[in-house]
Amino acid sequence: MSSISEDNLLIVHGGGPTAVINASLYGAIEEAKRYRKITGIYGAIGGVEGILQETYIDLKKQTYSSIERLPFTPASAIGTSRIHLRETDYEIILTNLLKKRIKYLLFNGGNGSMDTCGKIFRLAQEHDIRVLGIPKTVDNDIAVTDHSPGFGSAARFIAAATAEIAQDIKSMPIHVCIIEAMGRNAGWITASSILAQEKAGDAPHLIYVSERAFDSVKFLEDVQQLHKEYGGVVVVVSEGLKDGQGNSIVPPLMTKGRDVYFGDVGTHLAMLVIKELGIKARSEKPGIMGRASIAYQSAKDREEAILAGAYSVQSALQGETGKMVGFKRISNHPYHCEPFLIPLNEVMMHEKKLPDSFINSRGNGITSEFIEYCKPLIGEPLPTFTNYII
Incomplete structure (x- = not known):
C-alpha cells in the first residue's frame, strides 16, 4: 500500500484517567495547530476502541473555551479504555488509520498502553505512519523516565488526604486508621504520603509498600508500640501488599479473564488490629x-503534561517514530527536568518499582531520599496545620 499523502494527526488515550491527561491533550492540540502540514487533528473517542469503531472527534472544530479548559479538567475529555486487543484487532486498527489518512498517531497512556502503541508502530512503520507515546500514569511505574505525568497530582492528593486524616486522628487519638493507596505492584503513591509529615512524630506513622514482603507479626508490633506512644496511629499501605511467598495478603474475590480482583488490604489489616490487639481500628x-482529583492537581504536573503533549508533536514532525516522550531530571535545586525520547521497546510492559534506597530498613517507612525526589513533583507546598493545633 502506498504512503499516506494527507497529514492527519490522531490522539488516543489508554488506561486509567488522571488529573493531567487532558493537559497533555491540550499540549498536543495547541502544538499541532502551529503546523500547516497537519491537515486534521482528531481524537479517538473511548480510547483505542475509537479506532476500531471509527468514532472520532474533530478537535479543530472545538471552541476556543473548550480547548482552554482542558488543562484544568479531570479525567479524559475524549474517553479512554482498557480493552484487551486480539492480533486481528491490530490489522483492523492499521486499516482504519490508513482509511482516515492518519500520518501521526499519538498514544497517551501507561506501560500497558505503550505495549499497544509499540505493536501498532511495528505494523504502521512500513506505511510511514509515525507513532509516538505520551507517558501517563498515576502509578509512576513507566520505566526509564524519571517520572510520568499524572503521578505528581496523585502524590499531592494522597499527601493532602493523609495530612487531613492525621489531624482527625490527632484531635481524637483513640484508634488506628489504615489508608489504602492505589498502586498494586509499585508503591510510588503510597510512599508519597510521607509528604504529609511536617515534623518527627507526625503521621503517617507507618508506611508499607508493595516492593517489600509484608510481615503481619512485625506490623502488629509496630502498631502496638505506636498506639502506646501516641494513642492514634495512621498507617498507609499499598493495595498490592504481598507476603514472603509473593501472595496477596488478602485472597482474590473474583477472576475475570486476565484480571484478578482482590479484597481490600486496608479493611483486612484493620480487622487484624482489632482481633489481635484489641485496639479500635x-x-x-x-x-x-x-486518581483524577482536579482540586489537588499539581501545577508542575500540569505544566509537564502540556510539555509532553507538545514535545510528542514536535518529535513526530521531525521524523521520530516508535518512541515515547520521557523526562530526564537535570537538577533538584532548582528542580528542572527536560523531555527526551525513549524507544518504545524499553517501556512496553516494563514496571518501574521503588528503589530500595527509598524504603527504610525495617520496611515500614520511607527515606529522605524519596522526599527529595518527590517533593518538586507535587507543585506548591501542601497547607500546613501545625499552627492551628492547640
Missing part, C-alpha cells in the same frame, strides 16, 4: 477519588 480507601 478503621480503614479508608480513597481509591479513584485521588
Whole structure:
C-alpha cells in the first residue's frame, strides 16, 4: 500500500484517567495547530476502541473555551479504555488509520498502553505512519523516565488526604486508621504520603509498600508500640501488599479473564488490629477519588503534561517514530527536568518499582531520599496545620 499523502494527526488515550491527561491533550492540540502540514487533528473517542469503531472527534472544530479548559479538567475529555486487543484487532486498527489518512498517531497512556502503541508502530512503520507515546500514569511505574505525568497530582492528593486524616486522628487519638493507596505492584503513591509529615512524630506513622514482603507479626508490633506512644496511629499501605511467598495478603474475590480482583488490604489489616490487639481500628480507601482529583492537581504536573503533549508533536514532525516522550531530571535545586525520547521497546510492559534506597530498613517507612525526589513533583507546598493545633 502506498504512503499516506494527507497529514492527519490522531490522539488516543489508554488506561486509567488522571488529573493531567487532558493537559497533555491540550499540549498536543495547541502544538499541532502551529503546523500547516497537519491537515486534521482528531481524537479517538473511548480510547483505542475509537479506532476500531471509527468514532472520532474533530478537535479543530472545538471552541476556543473548550480547548482552554482542558488543562484544568479531570479525567479524559475524549474517553479512554482498557480493552484487551486480539492480533486481528491490530490489522483492523492499521486499516482504519490508513482509511482516515492518519500520518501521526499519538498514544497517551501507561506501560500497558505503550505495549499497544509499540505493536501498532511495528505494523504502521512500513506505511510511514509515525507513532509516538505520551507517558501517563498515576502509578509512576513507566520505566526509564524519571517520572510520568499524572503521578505528581496523585502524590499531592494522597499527601493532602493523609495530612487531613492525621489531624482527625490527632484531635481524637483513640484508634488506628489504615489508608489504602492505589498502586498494586509499585508503591510510588503510597510512599508519597510521607509528604504529609511536617515534623518527627507526625503521621503517617507507618508506611508499607508493595516492593517489600509484608510481615503481619512485625506490623502488629509496630502498631502496638505506636498506639502506646501516641494513642492514634495512621498507617498507609499499598493495595498490592504481598507476603514472603509473593501472595496477596488478602485472597482474590473474583477472576475475570486476565484480571484478578482482590479484597481490600486496608479493611483486612484493620480487622487484624482489632482481633489481635484489641485496639479500635478503621480503614479508608480513597481509591479513584485521588486518581483524577482536579482540586489537588499539581501545577508542575500540569505544566509537564502540556510539555509532553507538545514535545510528542514536535518529535513526530521531525521524523521520530516508535518512541515515547520521557523526562530526564537535570537538577533538584532548582528542580528542572527536560523531555527526551525513549524507544518504545524499553517501556512496553516494563514496571518501574521503588528503589530500595527509598524504603527504610525495617520496611515500614520511607527515606529522605524519596522526599527529595518527590517533593518538586507535587507543585506548591501542601497547607500546613501545625499552627492551628492547640
